[in-house]
Amino acid sequence: MTERFTQYIPHENAMCAFGKQLINAICRLPSRQNVTLYLNGDLGAGKTTLSRGMIQGLGYSGNVKSPTYTLVEEYAIGEKIIYHFDLYRLADPEELEFMGIRDYFADNTICLIEWAEKGADLLSPPDLLVNIGYAENARNIELVAQSTMGQQIIQQLT
Template sequence: MLNYATASSEETQALAKRLGERVQPGDVLCLSGDLGAGKTTFTQGLARGLGVEEPVSSPTFTIIKEYDDGRIPLYHMDIYRLGDAAVHEDLGYDEYFYGEGVSVIEWSEFLEDLIPEDRLLVHITLAEGDGRHLQMTATGPRSSARLKELEQLCPTSH
């Protein structure tokens, strides 16, 4: 597990950008936190690390947005509006989770049983001002490798 504290949205995005430079096809990131905690802000930074040039916004009403202009595709999902019904929606989740890109899922708890076991959990909480606390937890070898790479690039402060 890694813990980071950022002082601004820009710092949150910079941290996520470093991770975005390292993610690989098939990686799954599950973002959690209250409304307004910074899940989309984090995803915007990750997208920049992938080389995505177009603006990244929350897919609250479209559920899934695909960004194909980076080094690998980014599949950004916001499951909040579907809630518990998400597991019953035929949105081709497996094609995203096991596809050619990285999946970033906001409100992933509604898809718990469908998401691959090896995932990177990112819990974001608000801090003072525009700051955030980010707790990142790996659940398998793939996600552990990403955390090790991120820790080498961005050591945590203890």
């Protein structure tokens, strides 16, 4: 049975707060292996806002912007490295090979990937699908575990 978790998010601050809750659940796990999240949702659904909540939830105080034009932003926070990818403008999945995509999925990293479907088969499979949908002026988030690690993250949230 696939482990699932849903959360109603009434506003932007709640999205950031949920991001902090999610990153804390990830960091409570004893494993130092890579954790990969695919962030799914339409334009403006809140993928970058969730990422900002996660990154700032680890103590990062700088600006967290969408890596739409750079493809990836790196945040080294304590012992963790978070890579925030936005593949929306990716013209060809082969571009990921040129940037050494496989190197990003190392131990003790967290990869947050927006528009993962544009990366074809070059990305590490997700531990967790994070589906963000509109609910009028609010959002609904559904987490779907894709691995044992994903199941453990969801169990930390419940």
